[in-house]
Amino acid sequence: MKKLLYILLGLVLLVVVAIGAIVAFINPNDFKPLITDEVKKATGRELVIDGDISWRFWPSLGLSVEQLAFQNPEGFAEPDMLKLSKAELSVAVMPLLSDTLDIGLVSLHGAHVFIQTLPNGVSNLDGLTGETGAESTTAGEAEPALESSAPASEPATAWTISIGGLELLDASATVRDDKAHTNSEISKLNLTIGKLETGVWVPIEFDVEGKQNALxxxxxxxxxAMIDKEIMMSQLRTLSLEASANDAATQLETFTLKADRLGLAIPMVFDFAAKGKASDMSFDATGKTTVEVDEAITLITAKALELNTTVAGKSLPRPEMKISMAGDVAFDNKAQKLSLENLKAAVDELNLDGKASVALADIPAIRFDVHSPKINLDTFPGGNTAAAEDKPAASGGSQGGAAEKPADKKPLSDVEPDLSALKGLDIAGKITIDDFVASNVQVTDVIANFAVNRGKVDVKQFDAKLYDGTINVEGKLDATTSPARYQVKKDIKNVNVLPLMQAAANQDMLAGIGSIDANVSGVGLSEKRLRTGITGTVAINFADGAINGINIPEMIREAKATLKGQRAEYVEETRKTDFSALTATFNLGKGIASTRNMKMEAPALRVRSEGQTNLVKEDLDFEVFVSVVGTSKGQGGKDIDELKDVTIPVKIGGTWTAPSYNLDVKSLLTSNKVLEEKARKEAERGLKKLLGDKAEDDKVKEAADKLLKGLFN
Structure with missing residues (x-):
């Protein structure tokens, strides 16, 4: 036993003596030229070691290096690509005897990395080839193989390597791209990683400060962290991150992220929150999801994604709004396609559900199919300002007399809208809305199917129910030309007109069941070109209705009284003319809407009209011809029976906002022979009473005849 103890003590003493001899007789600074020469050969760059290289004996054998710099070529903003104030490294001696490289804590102090790309695209990372021009092999020439008669060596024994940890203290970095005009800096980085071993969970801590351009x-x-032998299968767990950021427009006060696991082919549960301000809008958001990435990194899924945000600001429709979104997200890396399924989104009380996808390309292809049970835009401030501000409109204009002078109106703008953004879109999809309200008008069962493809818009389908009727629209818009061109086909059937007009414009001028068939096209979308550049036809068909603001039977009574040289008795009546049918076809072109076949059938009356309206000036120029038919039933009664088969002309003038209606007495008399003859006899009888015996004089008769002809011609 004593012999064994002596042997061990001898070995320890031998090691101590050997280490002492190394420290005493070998100066590591003597290796500086060798180290710098090898780096020069390997990279073509200079390695400068201004400080000492010194041995570290305790607690393990190691080296420390001070003031080390790896230089840049000429022409870059900083002389060094990498600088180190101090680097320390230790290696355990005894494990070396068993093919184990046990490196202790690697500590780097004051490390700074500088990467720059010049305006011409040259980077200080270029040229790190490890060859010089004289030493490189000529392109296309193979280096001759070295022949050897020595027997093949035995395979080298695999070494086991372990690192006791990594420590970065006060590190910094700059990545500057003068070609793209971007600059990223890390002003401070502290990073501590525990012992790096495979299959063992290792603690990591870090804190970093920096800027990205102005951010x-x-x-x-x-x-x-747990490092796997297959590095791509390594994992992180219990990740906790806190961050903040700000620039002139955005302040991210806090951002927190927590994840139970990070790795491939495992479910990763994320919880995140963000609070801050962007421009004049503040936000407070929270969310969670479960993410999974397959081993090949071809499919990334985020299931049960939930995002809830509260935003506030003066530019919003409301002072504060709540926005939420939920769904399942998947990204196919091979197909470069993002899919969103089981979508549920809400903005306050507005709700949306459906699905969408984005295929990444030069122009992302967006496809969607979404549905909303109800959208009421009028619940937002400003959603129905026009209807709220309008005063109740009078029923029609003035019946007889001149039109009221309209208020001064601004000239129509001829500035075309900027549609250039449409050229960068590839969107197609379908929207269905059960109940939609805008500007006080309610539309139900809306189905909109449209596409926008690089500046061309195609409304393939727009169907809806509108006040007991239906509306169907198809249209195209070509924004690739300037000014833009459009085509629209609109079919409106059996709409209850009165509640629609009351809701849309607070007007009650027309009532009945209406249908409109429009087929128009045009060039230009400015206010002025929409009126001057539109061409096509608009056919209207109204049934069982009334025109409010004009009472044609009352006009007939006035005509009757006029024929008798009397004044019509005033009767308190509503200014309204009932009709069973009202039809017309308007031709549009050169800023004019004209018709020659407007017809109306009413009790005891038949009305036809022709004329035009200037779409720019908004004036009216129509002639209305009213014929009395043989019945005393219905509106008008027996008072108009006396005018059976008589046509009464009415001129409609004025403007859209202030129309006028006037009885054309001269036309009334000259266009109706019976009335003209009666008027002549009444006029002759009046002249005889006035002139007495002189009325039989030839000259007086001639003068009276000229007077009567002038009256009726």
């Missing part, structure tokens, strides 16, 4: 950021966190 300042800081972060700190901790986790545990």
């Amino acid at each position: 300042m950021f800081s972060a700190k966190g901790d986790a545990e």
Whole structure:
């Protein structure tokens, strides 16, 4: 036993003496030229060691190096690509005898990395080839193999390597790209990693401060890492991260992230939260999801994603709004496609569900199929300002007399809208809305199917129910030309017009069941070009309705009284003309909407009209011809029977907002022979009473005849 003890003591003494001899007789600084020469050969760059290289004896054999710099070529903003204030490394001696390299704590103090790309695209990372021009082999020439008669050596024994830990203290880095005009800096980085062994959970702690261009950021966190023999199967667990960032427009006050695991082919549960301010809007968001990445990193899924955000700001429709989203997200790395299934989103009381996808390309292809049970835009401030501010409109304009002078209106703008953004879109999808309200108008069962492809818009389907009727629209817009071109086909059937007009414009001028068939096209989308550049036809068909603001039977009574030289008795009546049918076809072109076949069938009346309206000036120029048919039933009664088969002309003038209606007495008399003859006889009888015996004089008769002709022609 004593012999064994003596042997061990001798071995220890031998090791101590050997280490002492190394320290006493070998100066590591003598190796500086060798080290710098080898680095020069390997990289083509200079390695400068201004400080000492010294042995470290306790607690293990090691070296420390001070003031080390790996230099940049000429022409870069900083002389060094890598600088170190101090580096320390230790190696356990005894494990070397059993093919084990046991490296202790690797400690780097004051490390600084500088990476720069010049405006011409040259980087200080270029040229690290390990060859010089004189030593490199000519391209295309193979280096001759060395022949040897020595027997093949035995395979080398595999060494086991372990590192006791890594420590970065006060590290920094700069990545500057003068070509892209970007600059990223890490001003402070502290990183501590425990003993690096495979199959063992190792603690990690870090904190970092820096900036990305004008964005300042800081972060700190901790986790545990397990290194696998297959490095891609390594994992992190219990990750906890806190960060903040700010620039002139954005302040991220806090961002927190927690994950139970990070790794391939395992479910990873994330919880995150963010609070801050962007421009004049503040936000407070929380969320969670379970992420999984397959081993080949071809499919990334985020299941049960939940995001809840509260935003506030003056630019929002409401002072504070709540936004939420939930669904399952998947990204196919091979197909470069992002899919969103089981989508549920909400903005306050507005709800949305469905699915969507994005295929990444030069222009991302977005596809969607979404549904909403109810959208009421009027519940947001400003959603129905026009209807709220409008005063109740009078029923029609003035019946007789001149039109009211309209308020001064701004000239129509001829500035085309900027549609350039449409050229960068590839969107197609379907939207269904059960109940939609905008500007006080309610539409139900909305189905919209449309596509936007590089500046061309195709509304393939827009179907909806509108006040007991239906609406169907198809249209195209080509924004690849300037000004843009469009085509629209619209089919509106059996709509209850009165509640629609009351809801949309607070007007009650027209009532009935209406249908409209429009087929129009045009060039230009400015206010002015929409009116001057539109061409096509609009056919209307109204049944069982009324025109409010004009009472045609009352006008007939006025005409009757006029024929008798009397004034019509005033009767308190509603200014309304009932009708059983009202049809017309308007032709659009050159800023004019004209018709020659407007017809109306009413009790005891038949009305036809022709004329036009200027879409820019908004004036009216229509002639309405009212014919009395042989019945005393219905509106008008017996008072108009006396005018059976008589046509009464009415001129409609004024403007859209202030129309006027006037009885054309001269046309009334000249276009109806019976009335003209009666009027002549009444006029002759009046002249005889006025002139007495002189009325039979030839000259007086001639003068009276000229007077009557002038009256009726």
